Amino acid sequence: MHLALEPLLDRILSVKTVEEAEKILFETIEPTEAIRSALEFAKKAHEKQVRKSGEPYIIHPILVAAITASISGDAVMVIAALLHDVVEDTPYTIDDIQERFGKDVAYLVEGLTKIVEIRDSELAPSTSNEKLISSALSFRKILICSIEDVRVLVIKLCDRLHNMMTLHALSPAKQHRIAEETLVVYAPIAHRLGISALKNKLEDLSFYYLFPKEYAKIDAYIRSHRQDFQMKLNTFISKVKTLLVHNGFKKGSFEIFGRVKHYYSIYLKMQRKGISIDEILDLLAIRILVPEPIDCYRALGTLHLNFKPLIARFKDYVAVPKENGYQTLHTTVFDETSIIEAQIRTFEMHKTAEFGIAAHWKYKLGGSPTNIEWLKNLQYQNESIEEFFELVKNDLYSEDISVFTPAGDQITLPRGATVLDFAYAVHTQVGERASAAQVNKQPASLLTELKNGDLVRIITADHPMYHCTWIDAVKTSRAKSHMRTRCNQRRKEIDRMSALNILSATFGLSVEKSEAWIKAQGLSDQLHRIARDLSFYKEVIHRFLAERKKSIFASIFQRSNKRLKRFVFENFVIYSTDTIQSVEFDYCCHPKRGDPIVAFKMKNKTVVHHKFCEKAYALIEKHTPMLFVEWSENRMHRYRLLVTLKDEKGALAKLLSYLTKIDSNIISLKLGDGTSQSNLCEVIFESKDQNLNHLKEVLERHFKVIELVSLNDAYKQ
DSSP states (O other), X not given: OOOOHHHHHHHHHTOOSHHHHHHHHHHHSOOOHHHHHHHHHHHHHTTTOBOTTSSBTXXXXXXXXXXXXXXXXXXXXXXXXXXXXXXXXXXXXXXXXXXXXOHHHHHHHHHHHHSOOOOGGGOOOTTSTHHHHHHHHHHHHHHHHHSSOTHHHHHHHHHHHHHHHTGGGSOHHHHHHHHHHIIIIIHHHHHHTTOHHHHHHHHHHHHHHHOHHHHHHHHHHHHHTHHHHHHHHHHHHHHHHHHHHHTTOOTTSOEEEEEEOOHHHHHHHHHHXXXXXXXXXXXXXXXXXXXXXXXXXXXXXXXHHHSOBOGGGOEETTTSOOTTOOOOEEEEEEETTEEEEEEEEEHHHHHHHHHGGGGOGGGGGTOOSSOOHHHHHTOOTXXXXXXXXXXXXXXXXXXXXXXXXXXXXXXXXXXXXXXXXXXXXXXXXXXXXXXXXXXXXXXXXXXXXXXXXXXXXXXXXXXXXXXXXXXXXXXXXXXXXHHHHHHHHHHHHHHHXXXXXXXXXXXXXXXXXXXXXXXXXXXXGGGGGGGTOHHHHHHHHHHHHHHTTSHHHHTTOOSOOOOOEEEEOSSEEEEESSOOOEEXXXXXXXXXXXXXXXXXXXXXXXXXXXXXXXXXXXXXXTTOOEEEEEEOXXXXXXXXXXXXXXXXXTHHHHHHHHHHHTTOEEEEEEEOOSSSOTTEEEEEEEESOOOHHHHHHHHHTTXXXXXXXXXXXXXXX
């Protein structure tokens, strides 16, 4: 049976005894002989074990089973939830579980056991770089274990929810660390499985521990306005009920209930728009449940004909469902002085929206309306742990948009996705050969950001294209992963050819003779390193000079012994045996500081290109003489920071003081944006830190950063 999750969780919070936990469990699911047997077995297995809070350990699996029952109503999952810690924490084995409860239960328990929790004693501090790796490892285990049976994920989410509800028993450092992983890993999984009841609760609990001050402000605002909000909702609901009955709906055939949006979604909106809570237009929302899909549109018509709608806020997920099976009409309307969001769906759609894949027992057989293909696409086994986590975060932790192929096929992408993301989503080969595009029948760049409902046509070339400078611009893990793999191969190929050209220019030899010498030295497999590793390049030169005296190569050493010299320019360091007087850019590519680059020797000057520039590739293939080049060090990097200042005295002084503290040089300052957003502040500043992501992370610990972009474009200097 499906019970409303919120009332159940409120009751769970007050549970202190095993008897109270059992009572709640058997109110959520019928106490069959198998469930009672599993309960007794779990009680025996966990006997004498206690949690950090001092309560009997068995209370935890019983309440996890109750949450699982309320979401899925599935007896096998409930039994697995009761037993989920038995193999990990007690002497019993998977074979013991299988013998007593059968293969299906044992399979789920084994899957849950494989997801080894990172133990409290091993939790890295929140500020440590280890947190990324441990979260990614944990996440990868979850995905690998659940790829064959998504029921494992559902139970694991219920387990994490109860852990979050009892997080108060742990130290603040552990609370922060577990909440962080929950927000970045578990809540997005719940979202992708369509289980909004779990997602919202996990987000709000994480928010409470991660941003306590912000949580307290929102909580205080909502509590102080609760009576007013409730009156507005009750009045609006009463009007809508009367209108629906007047327009042909039978009394009792529909339900309407109101709510204030959950705290974390309010916080995200404040952050995204740089506004305060009293500037949010649609804090209030109602949900209308009707019998049939056609009734959704009848109810929508009734609303729009009687209340002025904000057309830009209308979304139809009934005709075009989200990838996770979500179907609802969204609209926002004016009611006198209030602005209220209305969500309209059928009772069946509501069940799917609240409980997602867990609402349909057929998901065990793949019969759920929820698409779980994304699970298979998240298996990036070839990536490093850090890259893997970066990729999956992009896929999971974002809002979705729906765009369409010319044939009308729907493609779901994260908000902010580009045309090139779309191309890779259609097919890998379409992404690799994408050369141009049309969006809504108008020519568009491959980096055009797509909007909900866009119609996209990709124009492909007859040969693979390399978009290596765009890896950071695409949003989906599918595009990033494929592009990164191909570009790593391309870079190695370019480095290998560049290395031969550099050596030939250094030695004064033909490419063929340089390659013969490299082969004779057994360096062929390491040749590509010469183009990017200065110490290795110098080591090869040293070996060459030592070898030149050997008779076998005497005939090819015609050049006098010139020393390798270092030439420092504003942006670059060049290494050459000849004098270099200047450095310039060609106009075909625009490398930014930190981008991979190559340098060509043109008499006594150097011409720099982006390493992935097509014109540069053609010059490399022609064996144009090349030089070893690096970006110069210790240069100030210029950034533009857009930040929302707190509405308090000294907020600007605090920001400027902090920028000075981190050794930044402030160039310009601008307050407001010419509208009501007077708390917005734009600062142009310089810093020695060239790692934009690191700098942003540092600033976000103290300020609400809306945007941080690098203004360093070396070719413009």
